[in-house]
Amino acid sequence: MARKEAPQKDTTQGGANEVLGIGLFALAVLFLLALFSYDKGDLSFNGTEINDPRHNLVGLIGAWLAQGCFLALGVAAYLLPPLTLVFAFGFLINKLDGLRKRWPWAIAMILAGSAGLSLYPNLFGGLAGQLNTVDGGGYIGMLLNKAIFQHVGTAGATVILLSVYAVSLLYITNFQLKDWAKEMWQKWKLRRIDRSAPLAEEEVELTKKEDELSQRLKELEDLQRKLEATQTQVEQTAQAAEETVAAAQQDDPRIIDLSQPGAQAAQAAEDEEDDTSAKRQLAAIMFTDIAGYSRLANHDEKEALKLIRKQRRLLKPIVKKYEGEWLKEIGDGLLLSFASSLNAVDCALAIQEKVRGHAHLDLRIGIHQGDIVRDGKDILGDGVNIASRIEPYAPIGGVAVSEKIQQDLISQPQYEVQLLGEFALEGVDQRVEIYTLKTGAEELDETQIIEPEDAAQEETVLPPAALESDEPEPSVPSANAEDVLGVESPEPVKATDEEEDGTESSVHIAAPVSSTGPLQQPKKKGPKATRVDRGPMIENYNLPPASFLQAPEYNAPQVDATEELKAQAITIQKTLNQFGVEVTLGDITKGPTITRFELHPAAGVKMEKITTYANNITAALEAERINILAPVPGKSTVGVEVPNRVKTKVIMRDLLESDEWKKSKAKIPVALGKDVYGKPMIADLAEMPHLLIAGATGAGKSVCMNSIIASLLYK
Known part of the structure; x- marks a missing residue:
């Protein structure tokens, strides 16, 4: 049997370090030979007779190299061979790789030595004459003294240069002065103990234990710092990878854009004509979404990322069990495909059962069966769009399905399906009936299932697109809690004279339904909801003029410069x-x-x-x-x-006269104020299924209510 080859490693960096280490080692040897075999008689430059043969072991080049080093650094040039040798070992031995970045301290040590030798010309004058240099520190030391150290005197310069020299030596050798002093202190304490005294041995052992514990504490602190540095590096690498993937997805034209369903359909048809590999088929499409994920991501990004990984780990085996296809992950949502609608429903129920009880993993699931276009692992078409639009109607912890899925479940008595209503979905021409599946567990969302009692009587429901149409709806009879929910009302509701005359439409509020328990079973099932009870119409209403409101203060005080x-x-x-x-x-x-x-x-x-x-x-x-x-x-x-020290008032009239208000396409625009950039904030009240205004005393809750009411009156 042939031996398995070991995986090849990238040794480019290691090879470069070894080459540089060998080069520095050779340079250190050349410095050593040239400097220690220097003789000024080897060069005519010194005005002496030329030695024949030359005494320098490196020849003419070595003689000039040594002469240049001595002229520049003086006696301090003898530091060059050992320092160069130290850095050569740093590149050759991985355990000493920390030396590679300490070369600035070596330069500081050489300069400090050169300047220090120049401070005492009488002491090193004879050696300077033998080396044919200006003084013991060479020209560099002399210039440093004249430019800097002559202002602090010989004693002051000596203290400063010795400090620089000692600090450079500590950093190059990585000598831990504090640990050495502590060790000396511990030894001194042990010597002071009288071994003949009672409990002397115990005191010695206690001192040694104290020393060991302090050493372990230091090791743990070093390990903690390394772990924090590693964690920061991993986080930066992960963030860079996520940004790269996100950028690649943005540039990938195959990514599904749910905000433009019409473009999806057009692109799907175009791909079907141009690409022969695209296939059209019927499939059950499932969309899932984690409720509250955006809020969690803004609060704790790490926990949100862990939640995505946890969802993937829990759900992939279930999808595989029910013969589903894991197409892609869109943020915190999933896009799944099934060949059978029953398999999709069973998988959705199994998923909700699996994730129940896991913190923050509260899912909404939407399922639709329709015609799709497959291109590899990507799918396009209205079937995908409808499934994505159905998912938001599902209660938290529940499953919402389309009418096509509901038709497949009619012959399956084990599934309990309830009508949620008929809604107009974005990008879909016809209204779509949406049903919910009973999961046999407590649903977290306050979704109310609306069913009539009498088949001849129509329901009153409020779908999201109820206010879109401007055509008047035919009047319908008023409905009480018993009619809407199929439960008995505590008191019968009597119609007033105005209601009987049909002069005013009434608004009916359904009886409260508990969001912490199952809904009561209706008495009878009737036809689907088809009409929406409209609000009262006010004729001959004229918008109030803007002059009723306070004008902006154009002579405002001067703001911060x-x-x-x-x-x-x-x-x-x-x-x-x-x-x-x-x-x-x-x-x-x-x-x-x-x-x-x-x-x-x-x-x-x-x-x-x-x-x-x-x-x-x-x-x-x-x-x-x-x-x-x-x-x-x-x-x-x-x-x-x-x-701001000088605050600018936000005037209601200023908002209502802004271009953002005049050009707003909102159905029910509401002027809320200005953002931090000073841009007017215009919201759409029609897109708010729930509205909560909260805050401390004096925070502006009443002002917000007044702004909403004024906006309704001025539009």
Whole structure:
């Protein structure tokens, strides 16, 4: 049997280090031979008779090399051979690789030695004459003394140069002076113990144990620092890999763009004509989504990434068991394909059963069966689009299916299907009936299943697109809680005279349904919902003029100057630098009430570390309070939001006269205020299924309500 070849390793870097190490070793030997065999009679430059033969072991080149070194550095040139040899060993031996980056300290040692020898010309004058140089430190030492050290005197210069020389020697040799002093102290303590005294041996053992524990503590601290450095490097590598993958996905035209379903269908048809490998088939498409994932990702990115990996680990075996195909992962969502709709439903129920009880892993699942176009592992078509639009209607922990899936489940009594309603989905021409499956477990979402009691009576439901149509709907009878939910109402609801005359439409609120338990079973099942009860129509309503509102103050007080903002940014940078946090300044965005200073952390600096110094930044800026965004949404920077000393009022009239309000395409526009950039914020109330206004006393809850009401009156 042939022997298995060992995997080849990339030895390019190692080979370069070895070549450089051998070169430095040869240079150290040349320095040693040339300097120690120097004779000034080898060169006519010195004004003497030329030796024949020359005494220098490296010949003429060695004589000139030694003469140049002695002229420049004097006696300090003798440091060149040992230092060069040390760095040669650093490149040849991996355990000494730390020496490779310590060459600046070697230069500092040579310069300190040269300058120190020049301080005492009388002491080294004879040696300087033999070496044919200006003094003991050469020309470099003489120039350093004249330029710098003559201002501090001979004694002061000696202290400074000895300190530089000692520090350079410590860094080159990596000598731990503190550990050496501690070890000497421990030995001195052991010598002081009187061995003949009682409990002397115990005291000796206790001292040794103390020394061992301190040594282990130091090793643990070193290990912790290495682990933190490794973790930071791994995080940076993972982040770079994710950015690379994300950039590749953006450039890949095969990625499904769910926000433009029409473009998907057109692209699918185009691919079918141009590419003969594309195949059209009928399949059950499943979309899954993690509820609350975006909020978790903004709060803790590491936990969000772990959740994605956990989802992949738990769900892949289940999908394989039910003969499904794992097509791709879209953020926290999954796109799966099944040949059978029953397999897709069974897989969805098994998935919800598997993830139940796992923290933050609350899924919504949508299933639809339709015609798709397959191109390798990618799928296109309206079937994919409808499945993705159905998924948001599923309750948390539940499953939503289309009418086609529901038709396949009619003959299967083990599935309990309930009608949710008929809805207009984005990118789909016809309205789609959506059903939910009973999972036999507690659903977390407050999704109410609406079913009528009488087959002849129509339901009153509120789908998302109910307010889109401007055509008047025919009036329908009022429905009470018993009609909507199929449960008995505590008191019968009587129609008023206005309702009987049909002059005013009434709004009916369904009886409360518990979100922590199963819904009560309806008495009877009837036809699907087809109509929406419209609100009252007000005729001859004229929009109020803008003059009713307070005009903006154009003579506002002077705001913070640009120079002051730059000074504040520099103050933030200096404050963080005092604590060892290196940042560079970014954009400065001034809004009506706050100013955002963006910072770019240096490589290896955690964003969470900046937030720990919020109080120090507040004190340095003399601000009331600050808010730190780590990171700024959509950017790789950290934002420090500081209240303006001079605040600008946000006037309602200014918002209603802005281009954003006039050109808004929202169905029910609401002017909420201005963002940190001073841009008006116009929201669409029609896209808000739930609205919660919360805050502390004086935070502006009532002002927000007044703004919403005024917006409704002015549009």
